[in-house]
Amino acid sequence: MHSLLHIVQYSGIGLAQVTNLVMLILIHKKAKGLFGSYRYLMAIFTTYSIVYTWIEMIALPLMYVHGSMFIMIVDSFLRYEKLIGLYVLSLYCASFAMCISLLATQFYYRYIAVCQPQNLGKLNGLRLRLLFVPCILFFIAWFCLVFFAMKGTEEKAEYAKKIILEVYKEDTSKVAFIALQFWDEDPDGNKTFRVFDWLSYFGCLSIIGSCFSTILFCATKIYVKLKYSQNVMSRKTRELHGQLLKTLVFQTALPFFTMYSVVGCILSLPIFEIDIGLIANFPGSAACVYPALEPLIAMYFVKDFKNVFKCKSKVEVAVANIEMQKPPYNSLRSSLVPINKVLN
Numbered sequence: 001m002h003s004l005l006h007i008v009q010y011s012g013i014g015l016a017q018v019t020n021l022v023m024l025i026l027i028h029k030k031a032k033g034l035f036g037s038y039r040y041l042m043a044i045f046t047t048y049s050i051v052y053t054w055i056e057m058i059a060l061p062l063m064y065v066h067g068s069m070f071i072m073i074v075d076s077f078l079r080y081e082k083l084i085g086l087y088v089l090s091l092y093c094a095s096f097a098m099c100i101s102l103l104a105t106q107f108y109y110r111y112i113a114v115c116q117p118q119n120l121g122k123l124n125g126l127r128l129r130l131l132f133v134p135c136i137l138f139f140i141a142w143f144c145l146v147f148f149a150m151k152g153t154e155e156k157a158e159y160a161k162k163i164i165l166e167v168y169k170e171d172t173s174k175v176a177f178i179a180l181q182f183w184d185e186d187p188d189g190n191k192t193f194r195v196f197d198w199l200s201y202f203g204c205l206s207i208i209g210s211c212f213s214t215i216l217f218c219a220t221k222i223y224v225k226l227k228y229s230q231n232v233m234s235r236k237t238r239e240l241h242g243q244l245l246k247t248l249v250f251q252t253a254l255p256f257f258t259m260y261s262v263v264g265c266i267l268s269l270p271i272f273e274i275d276i277g278l279i280a281n282f283p284g285s286a287a288c289v290y291p292a293l294e295p296l297i298a299m300y301f302v303k304d305f306k307n308v309f310k311c312k313s314k315v316e317v318a319v320a321n322i323e324m325q326k327p328p329y330n331s332l333r334s335s336l337v338p339i340n341k342v343l344n
Helices: 001-032 038-059 082-115 119-121 125-149 154-168 195-228 235-272 276-300 303-325 329-335 337-343
Strands: 061-066 069-074 179-181 183-185 191-193
Touching: 001 038, 001 276, 001 303, 038 069, 038 082, 038 125, 038 303, 061 235, 061 276, 069 082, 069 119, 069 154, 069 235, 082 119, 082 125, 082 179, 082 195, 119 125, 125 195, 154 179, 179 195, 195 235, 235 276, 276 337, 303 329
Parallel strands: none
Antiparallel strands: 061 069, 069 179, 183 191
């Protein structure tokens, strides 16, 4: 099972390098005249997606839900470096918070641009950096929640030792791991709260909730504004805002149904001691594929990005036709005229 997961992880990591690099080139070549300062947010999110895949490659996390515990172990070359592995897993989990907060930041910028254009000037230049302060705070908060409240203790290692040895052939006393355990149970079967684990759980859910509340609020306001301002905005402006709204909606819907909502559910199931076992790896496998798919959404919905590939395909078809016909020199020269027009 975990070998199949690693194939998915490596495939997603490799594809993400290609799609995000192409996206960065498109942003550099095409976004300057279209999006203004918003292109910086797009570039930062795209660059971060590449970094996120590198962090995942270092961690190669494996997950499992057993009883009242959610456990995540390192399966990379750092699996037996317990302290370094703790830092790596904390960084990996905090990167998730950065991802959803960066998405919320993009929505907030579009909200200001569409609904409060008079305030857009306040986000120019160095002041644009202030938008990333909440992202950094969420990143630090999630890192601390994992590092201090979910760190692998001897008690947690003993609780999960048998099942992890059986499923992953790893000894929890030796491998680097983190765990969220909601209940302690004494020999008489009495359960008690694990306070720090519960606080960590609510802290993580609060970050997810605040980010998606921001996204839903901004998306609703943008939609209403665009719907009732069709006669005020120019056709080109309205079309561009619509393209960006569709891009952001799909960029949010994809991870929401494959990662974010699933993460919330999987973190909650141990409260009720529902064993889902290896299914807990679903968010991990989806998280490694998402950075590769996310740029494709923008390439499809933003017309100026999409047209780049259309022009390229036209040139390739024209060249292929020339080669098949193999005309004499004069005929070949005249047939190149349409290609030059396409390129120009």
